[in-house]
Structures are given as C-alpha cells and as structure tokens.
Amino acid sequence: MWQVIGQDRILTPLKRSFEEGYISHAYLLTGPTHVGKKTLALNIAQALNCSAPEAPCGHCHSCLTIAAGKHADVIFLDLTTRLDLSASPKQNARVEIGIDDMKELHHKANLPPYEGKYKIFIVDNAEFLSTEAANSILKILEEPPRYVVWILLANEEERVLPTIVSRCQRLELKPMPPGQIQRVLTTDYRVDTGEAALLDRLSHGCFGWALSALSDKALLEHRSTRISQLSPLLTVDLNQRFAFAQEVALLFSHNHRSTAGTETITTWLDWWRDLLLTKSNCKNYITNIDYEESIEKQAAALSLAEIKDFLTNLLSVEKEIHKNVNPRLALEWLMLNLPRKEIAYD
Numbered sequence: 001m002w003q004v005i006g007q008d009r010i011l012t013p014l015k016r017s018f019e020e021g022y023i024s025h026a027y028l029l030t031g032p033t034h035v036g037k038k039t040l041a042l043n044i045a046q047a048l049n050c051s052a053p054e055a056p057c058g059h060c061h062s063c064l065t066i067a068a069g070k071h072a073d074v075i076f077l078d079l080t081t082r083l084d085l086s087a088s089p090k091q092n093a094r095v096e097i098g099i100d101d102m103k104e105l106h107h108k109a110n111l112p113p114y115e116g117k118y119k120i121f122i123v124d125n126a127e128f129l130s131t132e133a134a135n136s137i138l139k140i141l142e143e144p145p146r147y148v149v150w151i152l153l154a155n156e157e158e159r160v161l162p163t164i165v166s167r168c169q170r171l172e173l174k175p176m177p178p179g180q181i182q183r184v185l186t187t188d189y190r191v192d193t194g195e196a197a198l199l200d201r202l203s204h205g206c207f208g209w210a211l212s213a214l215s216d217k218a219l220l221e222h223r224s225t226r227i228s229q230l231s232p233l234l235t236v237d238l239n240q241r242f243a244f245a246q247e248v249a250l251l252f253s254h255n256h257r258s259t260a261g262t263e264t265i266t267t268w269l270d271w272w273r274d275l276l277l278t279k280s281n282c283k284n285y286i287t288n289i290d291y292e293e294s295i296e297k298q299a300a301a302l303s304l305a306e307i308k309d310f311l312t313n314l315l316s317v318e319k320e321i322h323k324n325v326n327p328r329l330a331l332e333w334l335m336l337n338l339p340r341k342e343i344a345y346d
C-alpha cells in the first residue's frame with residue numbers, strides 16, 4: 001500500500017513505470033519539509049523489495065523491516081547528522097563525507113543484495129553533499145550495478161549539484177491544497193472537525209507536519225507560546241521589543257541544528273499574513289483560525305500600508321538570516337520598524 005497522500009500527480013506515473021518494469025537507478029525527491037519525501041522513499045524501497053504480488057503490500061517481512069528501518073539492503077544516510085555544529089550555519093554548507101565513508105558506500109553498492117531484490121541507498125538532505133562526495137556518488141551512478149537504486153531527498157533542488165540532478169529522475173512533491181488534509185484527518189484519523197481544520201491550516205499542505213502535531217502535543221504548545229510572545233509586540237515599548245529580538249537571536253545561535261528560530265519567524269510571517277488577509281476582507285483564508293479575534297483587533301488598528309511594509313521587512317529579515325547576517329542586528333532593525341499601537345484586549 002502506498003502511504004503517500006495527495007501526491008497522485010507523481011505517484012500514478014511512478015506506479016505505472018514500476019508495473020512496466022522500468023526502474024531508474026536514481027531518483028531525486030524534492031519538496032518542503034514534512035511534505036512526504038521520506039515516506040515516499042521508503043514506499044519505493046518497499047515496492048522494489050516486496051514479496052507480494054501487489055507491491056508494496058505493507059505487511060510482508062520485507063515491507064515491515066523497511067518501515068522499521070531494519071532492512072539489510074535499505075541504507076539510510078541523513079547528511080544533517082554529519083553537520084559540524086561548531087561551524088557557522090552558512091547557506092551553502094556542504095557536508096564532507098570522508099574518503100572512508102565513500103569507500104564503504106562503494107563497497108556496499110558493489111555487494112549484491114543480502115535479503116531483497118534491490119539494494120537501496122536513501123540520502124536525506126542531499127543538498128548538503130560536498131562536491132567530492134557528490135562526484136563519488138556520480139561515479140557509482142555512471143556504472144550502476146543493476147540491483148542498486150539511489151533515492152536522494154532535498155528540500156531545495158536548486159542547492160543540489162546540477163551534475164547530480166541531471167542523472168536522477170526528478171519527483172517533485174507539492175503541498176496539498178487547502179481542505180484536503182482536514183478531510184483525511186476527519187475521515188481516516190477520526191480527528192474532530194475543529195482540530196482537523198486548524199492542523200490543515202498550520203501544516204501549509206504538508207501532511208507529515210499534521211501527523212507530527214497529532215502525535216506530539218508539544219508542537220502546538222510551542223506554537224501557542226510563540227504567539228503569546230509575538231502578538232503583544234505591537235503595543236510594547238522598545239526595551240521589551242529589543243529583549244524579544246535578543247531572545248529570538250539566541251535561538252539561531254545556540255544550536256545550529258535547532259529549528260526554533262526558523263519556527264518563530266514562520267509563526268510571525270503567518271501572523272502578519274493573517275493581518276493582511278483580514279485587512280483585505282479575506283479572513284476565510286487565515287492560518288491562525290483559533291486567534292481570529294486578536295487578529296481582527298490588530299488588523300483594525302493598522303493601515304494596509306503598515307501591514308504590507310512590515311511583512312516585506314519580515315520577509316527580508318528571514319532571507320538575510322538565512323544568508324548568515326547577524327540575527328540580533330536584523331531583528332533589532334525589524335523592531336525599530338514595527339508600528340506602535342494602542343490596542344485594548346478584553
């Protein structure tokens with residue numbers, strides 16, 4: 001059973017090609033975080049090694065061990081686990097896979113499958129491959145043993161080396177349209193309508209995020225905490241704003257693997273997008289449907305031009321931080337450009 005939801009556009013031709021026996025030696029799966037790339041990669045691995053006639057069946061020994069990450073012929077490599085945490089989080093940081101790692105990969109690729117029909121290498125966050133490591137993989141791709149399949153996963157295709165992209169069959173996963181995740185959550189997961197509607201909006205079409213939020217309540221709690229810090233900024237003085245800027249800047253510098261800083265900026269962007277939609281009489285499309293009243297009050301206190309300006313500044317700060325500009329400096333500049341309003345909350 002294919003478990004990827006809402007990706008029929010790429011799944012239908014992929015299934016057909018498997019039925020016809022056409023299997024590529026390398027696939028590149030692209031799309032935002034939580035859109036389903038890893039699920040699809042594991043599904044492909046299951047489809048290629050499943051022992052049932054309707055592959056992937058999801059319950060044969062092979063399908064189960066692949067899902068559990070214990071299949072001897074499915075090798076999973078996540079490049080972010082190799083990031084050097086002492087280095088600055090530069091946009092184009094590329095992980096150095098050592099020569100010993102490459103020798104081992106070559107060796108593994110040249111050994112026939114141990115228990116399955118195919119040997120599958122899944123490389124997560126492939127945009128972090130160093131040129132040297134990518135060239136090594138390219139060498140394997142030039143003369144691939146017929147039983148080896150590479151599946152590379154990347155959030156941003158433009159950061160993957162072009163020589164790699166050109167050797168792969170590209171499969172682009174896209175976020176699901178609004179409402180679809182809500183329907184799946186209410187029908188297949190028995191989530192109540194209100195919660196499903198909220199998760200649909202907050203997931204931005206990425207089903208994996210909605211499932212994570214269902215199983216880990218801390219995700220929604222952290223979001224509420226972020227909103228409780230962001231929402232009052234319009235009414236507080238510069239001291240409090242700078243204190244907040246410093247706090248968020250620390251989220252970026254403490255641990256480069258942590259996503260807390262990025263999540264704060266995302267929540268902030270969602271909030272101001274909601275203000276823009278509400279001000280433009282399109283509040284049916286807002287993300288934070290559980291904060292509709294606060295959003296309406298703030299939108300009423302701001303002019304359309306003020307909202308647009310701040311949103312533009314916030315987007316440029318997000319981009320600058322991604323380019324490794326000092327987060328504290330960028331956020332303090334943002335605070336100086338945030339309008340100050342008197343808003344009465346009941």
Ligand SMILES: [Zn+2]
Nearest residue numbers: 050057060063
């Ligand atoms: Zn199976």
